[in-house]
Amino acid sequence: MTMPPKVIRLADVIFEDLALRDSVIRLFKAIEDSPETQIDIDFSGVRSMSRSFADEYLTRRSQSIKTIRENNIPANVQRMLDAVSNRSKVKKQFDVDSVSLSIV
């Protein structure tokens, strides 16, 4: 008999604003420790995702032995995941035009 997927709603187990890499590490520890082989990550209720969170999430996901499926990803979160996945396409640079040094 096939075990049903484990459903994890991020807004409940972490927070509605996903910011910290350590939160991803704890999330994937729970995923890897669970007996289910298929994991459904439910993004409903998530309002934002930081770049660090997205980077850690994609890295851990690619290393996971579980089958992970995402549901209900808000558009802004999807854009962050896409931005991190395609990070070589740098658009805005940090444009310094004057530098000074003071000894204080």
Add this chain to the structure above:
Amino acid sequence: MIPELWPEYEKFCRLRKEASVSNLSDLRDIDWIYPTTLLPLGSFLIAGRRAYKEPRNRDVADYISIMLRTDPGRVDGRRSYVPLVPLPSTSTEGDRVLGSIYKLHDHGRLYGGENAFKYLIGELVDNVYQHSGFSNAFVMAQRYDKKGFVEVAIIDDGITIGGSLRRAGFRTEDDVAAIARVLKEGISAKGADTRGYGLRSNASIFTTGLKGEMLIVSGGGAVEIGRSEPGRGVRQNNYRLEEDFCPLNGTLVSVRIPFPSEEIDLYDYAT
């Protein structure tokens, strides 16, 4: 234009120097204080269990008293400030502290949009957890409706940016060079090539996107970035901090974000 942050940190240096002689911080002549002064001062007073002489100005005295009471339960979304809030030593509760800051600032809607504001603050706090190895870290914020900016400051007593890079094997000339290198190259002490973008992209968003100011003080160095004039590139002021005056045992990141700011396309900076 948003005023520069460095003079406010220098004010802290003077207050700390006086207190190191008398073990009492004399604030009697203070008639205005920003988080960039008050946050490191509060951290210094708490760490040394030092007292202070209250400002003569009653409003300022009351304000400092309120801001230095460390009680995360007091963060109230109806107020214009986040007092000295300790970051939990483990990041488990860090998301909740972030949530209280977001709530205070109406989820950043006036500061370049919800996504940009949360990205900025979230990355700053995540950096503290990932790199500093802190024992004590605090956040403070104040919104200035009449001045048209919000100031957010985060301080930790960890190993500093230069210390973090040196521990990871990077060679840097000094603490100023270490900060400048992180800002310019986006390198990370954690090594993986997908990391290290946090502070660099934050600097881009604060200065290029939101036209704000950012000050990073870490160990014996400080770097301030911002725009001198509209249409110009970013002004970068580096400070080498002499041993008897301004060095910080840890890292302070302080930012000023003008508001209302138009919503920016965060994803242009996040890649």
